[in-house]
Amino acid sequence: MKPETPSFQPPEDAQERRRVAPVICYPPDALPAPDIAALSKLRDGAERCASVTVPPRDAACIDVKAGQFFRILSVDGPQVGDLNLWSKDDLTERFYSGKTRALHGTHLSTGDRMWSSFPHMRPMGTITADTLDWYGFDAFGGSVHDVIGTRCDPYTGRLLSGTDYHHCCHSNLTRALAGHCDLPLDAAEAHVHDVLNVFMCTGFTRDTGQYFMKASPVRPGDYLEFYAEIDLIVGLSACPGGDCSAEHSSDSAACYPLLIEVFNPGKAARAAHRKPAPSGYDRSHGAG
Template identity: 65%
Template structure:
């Protein structure tokens, strides 16, 4: 419930509200996405590895720079929470807030997943999205959001008073710890805000609250990305299943997810090179 106003509207309230919005971060200067650059590589790529993420669990996977990876729905409708790190430096990680500011609340083909400051470069680029037909529904919902943070046991305890140990935050922490040999306490700070793959979300029209609804994802759907640098990924199969009712519980019907990693044929990427860290950082002493 939102607070009701405590102050009367001023005489010029309508005029103040009528001011036209301005896009905060115009992206005209960013290189335009050119699908033809990736087309030869997509046509020639071969599957070299796959990872199955069990329901209400998470796994870590590695993707070399210049490779593609797909997050696949192999069975029933299921959403996933994705973390991405620089495989050689976990301090460089996915920056969902800036990705949202640049590309909007939901991502699809042609959008980049940007890394954290001070590195600030594309970690991955979305190259195919079988759910791109969805667009926006009548409620303002879309698919693959960078709005939500990830379900976590701290918020769950705050709102419900219960402890639930298979939230995506917990799953990702355990998976990263197991992969790196870190303790849970050491791994937890590296777990960050996510790309909610396949999740259908938006903001309510009246109170502007974050909502979720049953995902349109079905068996065989996938979100494909191109790794711009060597990546370590973490993917949690959300305990909310398709997030049509609630998450962080044992009540939802959950299904596995799958990550497929593809290697393109030699030379099929043309003159592609991995992006460097931000020019600002390079000129201000970041090593």
């Protein structure tokens, strides 16, 4: 956090420097745009083929095949979720929230993609529907579905409070992945990564630039839906902060389950799907 009183005097041209116009770091124009209309039409004919309920203050994993859709649904009350994605074929290929943020912005919605880690760097899932897209950005600079937070975790909790809490999203996802893939906890934990905060309403304070959260606008029936670009393991934690209106990593917040549903558009549609190729970079890093 920046000090309230600077230690150094500003230069004479300080205001001129502040007025320099920003430049978008990664212009998205070169990214291939998903055909949301075609995907929506494909989704209309898809049938539900699998589902899993994520209990409050816990997590669950489910497999989703390339060419299928999956939906994260609010069912009983306002609840946020922490989403991880892994390649079904290789757990080291996982969702890269930082690069997704750089390409699409701090909060995701319909048409944005969830990109995978290096050296793969390809779309893992495309958001095809978002019932909270009406929210936009509020007067505080807050919006929903962020890729700026990390995930509540026991290490930060220990650092700040001096106590241990085991049902934060990091631990929930660790247990869920360990059970789903029959891995020891320490091996599973190495694959848990920064998340898409589904339904969470967040932003940065205008004066100090601090990460904030506020009560999520999500209500039962709201959902965020994705098209699986590759074979996935989808992991979701129902955050112990509930709607994150007051705190996270808490046993006092009202928490509710979340539902993951998988929809299959049919054998022919899935056969027509082409998985995105991994990055074509030769990985020589200038040494060749």
